[in-house]
Amino acid sequence: MSNQNISRYVRQEIFRGIGKAGQEKLKSARVAIVELSAIGTAVANNLARAGVGYIRLIDGDYVDITELQRQSLFTEEDAREERVKAVVMQEYLRKVNSDVTVDIHIASLDSGNVDSLFEDIDLVIDATDSMETRLLINEACHALKKPWIYGGALASSGMTMTFLPGHDKPCFKCFLGDEEYVPGEQPTCATEGVLCSTTSMIASLQCAEALKILTGSKDLRKDLLSFDLWDNSFDTFVIDKDPDCPVCGKKEYRYYGKISGAHTVSMCGKDSMQIIPSHEGEVDFARYADKLQHQGTVKYTQYTLDFDDGDVQIKLFKTGRAIIKHVSDEQRARAVYAEYIGL
Amino acid sequence: MIIIHNGEETEVEEGITLQKFLRQTGYRRVMVKVNGVQITASQFSSTELKEGDEILAKRISGGG
Amino acid sequence: MIYLDYAATSGKKPDEVYTASDHALREVSGNPGRSGHKVSLAAGGIVSEARLLASRLFHAESMETIAFGVNTSEALNLGIYGIVRPGDHVITSSLEHNSVARPLEHLKDDGVEVTKIKADLTKGVDPEEVEAAIKDNTRLVVMTHVSNVTGTINDIAAIGDVCRRxxxxxxxxxxxxxxxxxxxxQAMKIDMLAFPGHKCLYGPQGTGGLYISPQVDLKPLIVGGTGTQSELLHQPTSRPERYESGTLNTPGLAGLAKGVDFILKTGIDAIAQKEHELMSRLMEGVKEYDNIKIxxxxxADNRGAVLSITIDDTEPQDVSIFLDQIFDIAVRSGLHCAPYAHETLGTLDKGGTVRISPGYFTTMEEIEACIEALGIIARGEI
Structure with a gap:
């Protein structure tokens, strides 16, 4: 809707970094957002308002009450009714900007659907909380030559970096070593907490870079940005390409085009799902129980650990395998595992 | 020998590799600068630390 | 033995296919998706890998669009019976295999109307003729991509476009x-694709599948145990379980996964190029004889690696027996389960044709040997 000749984007059009030409480019741009987490919902809101012409939301989960603390758009009613996040977002964004096309894909990103979901996209925004999904995004974007923007948050700290296609450019795996967490060791938002400020800050940083990429700006931030809102630190890291990088150096994909990562198995006849992590290990029940004790009841024996916060129920084995109870939905089970144990 | 890890002095064994130091400190996914220079992940096990090295290590944020 | 019957099944497979099936039988003998213990999960992993690779080969939207079965015939039955109802109209071609023709014939008894479009033997079915045949109650168009008798290629992308519109x-x-x-x-606008695992995907027999678009809902052919949601009295709606009742052929799919992987790594273009070279030489050699009709x-351009010939004054069956017994060359003679194709050709009453179908693993020496053998037969030296 415009008021005579003044477009709703006038504040962007007069901004030196975008201009009318840049705004036109945004209109024909296509962006995919992987997961409607706190970061994802904020990114979707920002880019839809900015007039990015096509936004694809990839998320298979439903709204949960503990996410309202930081997710920008969902309401108590959405949580009560366990509404599908992607559907709620689509409805909302259509009301925010009817010029923008919002498509939804109600499923998690996996090696089977990643090609179809990324091929016709100009830019991928990472809003997932699963490192496995990020590694898939990294490899897929490398193979498909798509730019993507990493964003990760925990407690009061966050990190973000843009990865551009190009044989001389670094990728996410260049600086991410091979060390994997033993299940239960990985600090997650469920064990360390997270602030709305952290996630919305990451989203804002990602969106600024997104606007630059989509308008062809020369002012892209090349470095990794890392901050801590409680320690008051803002650092940048230059990331060099690792010539021996398994992904962008040697093109040895472990996720893209492969079946790997955690498996979800439904328990036949029961209302539960099993998650089997790709890296099993020896979970330290005492340490893990310590982290969760204030959030619900935790008890453990030498074989299993049980956690119950009234909503989520997890039975964790020493190897890291877990049974998530009262879910019959793969997406929800994975989301719980990623949040509490870490993927 | 003494090295400086994220601003704090730490005692470590002579000639310890960066990989070993990171693992024993409990780091898993982490990015590292030694004396201001970024060390790529594949170099972790071949980088030996020396007396007085300044290590800046940041855990890679994973959550969303 | 010189195997030139790849159209029937692949005579040679990549080594990895054999070892994968053997390994699955010995080390991974669990029921995929059922028991949740290590070996069942490992079997499930094998099935998932085959599913992923097949979905990538056909550029499907996701893995779940691929439903495995025992062969193409089962897949075609699922696709046809899953969607066609009495009172519907179906369009097909005059080149179809019995696994398309027979289900349609039986459906005619149930009040389904079937239109067969006559295919041009060189250019295939004319998409405009398909369009002209569409009526208000046309539910399905089912066509072969490449004729198993003549190698004629149908322009499925063009036909897909007509159907989508x-x-x-x-x-x-x-x-x-x-x-x-x-x-x-996706690009060709194909809603369902029936494929064999054991032909040019180089998997073992007992494998095949149907790609089903997320927009298409089919009535399952077989309902039963799916390993999930056992408490549901009806067949689950989630895919691919909905279309996969009973235990899958895990050792077969282990081999199929390696076969598809081989194709993805080698590249379809390289495979097509090699087959074109083999077919060119074969046809060149055969054309030297006036009494051999193609x-x-x-x-050799724009066709499948399937060559149907007849030798004047010789029964096709006799030719294949000579080739097998005297020259140790395997081909297939007869009607190739496609009587309508032979009707279109005019060979239905003459015993059909001799069908020679090389594959990627066929060597030029084998083609030369075949040409020589055919020459001996054509010259009447038997």
């Missing part, structure tokens, strides 16, 4: 094309 479901029989010609179900496309 008219809201008609399009099922493609890819028995002779999967693994040899590029098939992109049926269907007359050149």
């Amino acid at each position: 008219h809201g008609v479901t399009f099922l493609v029989d890819a028995a002779q094309s999967a693994g040899v010609r590029t098939i992109d179900v 049926w269907g496309p007359q050149t």
Whole structure:
């Protein structure tokens, strides 16, 4: 809707970094957002308002009450009714900007659907909380030559970096070593907490870079940005390409085009799902129980650990395998595992 | 020998590799600068630390 | 033995296929998706890998669009019976295999109308004729991609476009094309694709599948145990479980996964190129004899690696027996389960044709030996 000749984007059009030409480019741009987490919902809101012409939301989960603390758009009613996040977002964004096309894909990103979901996209925004999904995004974007923007948050700290296609450019795996967490060791938002400020800050940083990429700006931030809102630190890291990088150096994909990562198995006849992590290990029940004790009841024996916060129920084995109870939905089970144990 | 890890002095064994130091400190996914220079992940096990090295290590944020 | 019957099944497979099936039988003997213990999960992993690779080969939207079965015939039955109802109209071609023709024939008894479009033997079915045949009650268009008798190629992308514009479901029989010609179900607007595992995907027999678009809902052919949601009295709606009742052929799919992987790594273009070279030489050699007639496309260009010939004054069956017994060459003679194709050719009453179908692993020496053998037969020296 415009008021005579003044477009709703006038504040962007007069901004030196975008201009009318840049705004036109945004209109024909296509962006995919992987997961409607706190970061994802904020990114979707920002880019839809900015007039990015096509936004694809990839998320298979439903709204949960503990996410309202930081997710920008969902309401108590959405949580009560366990509404599908992607559907709620689509409805909302259509009301925010009817010029923008919002498509939804109600499923998690996996090696089977990643090609179809990324091929016709100009830019991928990472809003997932699963490192496995990020590694898939990294490899897929490398193979498909798509730019993507990493964003990760925990407690009061966050990190973000843009990865551009190009044989001389670094990728996410260049600086991410091979060390994997033993299940239960990985600090997650469920064990360390997270602030709305952290996630919305990451989203804002990602969106600024997104606007630059989509308008062809020369002012892209090349470095990794890392901050801590409680320690008051803002650092940048230059990331060099690792010539021996398994992904962008040697093109040895472990996720893209492969079946790997955690498996979800439904328990036949029961209302539960099993998650089997790709890296099993020896979970330290005492340490893990310590982290969760204030959030619900935790008890453990030498074989299993049980956690119950009234909503989520997890039975964790020493190897890291877990049974998530009262879910019959793969997406929800994975989301719980990623949040509490870490993927 | 003494090295400086994220601003704090730490005692470590002579000639310890960066990989070993990171693992024993409990780091898993982490990015590292030694004396201001970024060390790529594949170099972790071949980088030996020396007396007085300044290590800046940041855990890679994973959550969303 | 010189194996030239790849159209029937692949005589040679990549080594990895054999070792994978053997390994699955010995080390991974669990029921995929059922028991949740280590070996069942490992078996599930094998099935998932095959599913992922097949979905990537055909550029499917996701893995769950691929439903495995025992062969193309089962897949075609699922696709046809799953969607066609009494009172519907179905369009097909005059080149179809019995696994398309027979289900349609039986459906005619149930009040389904079937239109068979006559195919041009060199150019295939004319998409405009398909369009002209569409009526209000046309539910399905089912066509072969490559004829198993003549190697004629139908322009499935063009036919897919016609079907999509008219809201008609399009099922493609890819028995002779999967693994040899590029098939992109999304770009070509194909709603269902039936494929064999054991032909040019180089898997073992007992494997095959149907790609089903997320927009198409089919009535399952077989309902029963799916390993999930056992408390549901009805067949689950989630895919691919809905279309996969009972235990899958895990050792077969282990081999199939390696076969598809081989194709993805080698590249369809390289495979098609090699087959073109083999077919060119074969046809060149055969054309030296005036009394050997080539049926269907007359050149090696734009066709499948399937060559139908007849030798004057010789029964096709006799030719294949001579080739087998005297020269140790395997080909297939007769009607090739495609009587309508032979009717279109005019060979239905003459015992059909001798069908020679080389594959990627066929060597030029084997082609030369075949040409020489045919020459001996053609010259009447037997």
